[in-house]
Amino acid sequence: MFYNYKIIIFIIILICYYYFISHNKVIIKNYNIIKNNNTNIFENGIIKNNFFIIDSNNLDSINSHMYGFSISEKGIITDNYYKDLGYYEPPEPQGSFILIRKSENEIRLDQDFHGNIGIYIYENNNNDYFAISNSFLLLEEYLFDKQKISLNKDFSDNFVVSYLCTPSIYETMIKEIIKIPPNSFIIINIKTNNFKVKNY
Secondary structure (H helix, E strand, C coil): CHHHHHHHHHHHHHHHHHHHHHHHHHHHHHHHHHHHCCCCHHHCHHHHHHCCEEECCCHHHCCCEEEEEEEECCEEECHHHHHHHCCCCCCCCCEEEEEEEECCCEEEEEECCCCCCCCEEEECCCCCCEEEECCHHHHHHHHCCCCCCCECHHHHHHHHCCCCCCCCCCECCECCEEECCCCEEEEEECCCCEEEEEEC
16 A cells, blocks of 8 residues: 555656656747847836846946835825935835835845845856846846856745745745845945845
8 A cells, every 4th residue: 555655656756847847948948039039028118117127237327216115104105206305215114115226325225024026136156246126037037148047946846846845935946046035125335336135
């Protein structure tokens, strides 16, 4: 009886492994289509208005902006509110937002207390390049032909058996990309071209 259970488990593992390999082939095929067609999804206005990429090579081009909204006693706060204040006022922790505030020497990225949108960071192995986005998929597409990215197989395998385990909330399917904790923010030093993740 126990022997039969072992056979059944072995068959399930084989099926899951086949699914994982097939799924990754589809991902690679889609990446090749994007690369061959020279597709730039930033040309889409909806993408441009709701998502961002901060590239360590182009920090001068970054502008202050609020993505999403926060909730305070004053009501629902959006980018127009911070634009009128010059982006100096710190955000309320409630809501669903990422607030980018740029000063002369630094760029600060705040998020709501629960990290509802999510902030993703890519850093290469030499620690001389980083990129930050509020979209994992957008960051992948942006980096695909610019930097080395590699599959995080252990994390990817968890999707096959996600109902049996709890994957890391900080890792992603790409080894070099992490998601910062919800109770944290990012400070980018423009002069030294590096960043730090800090807790509130």
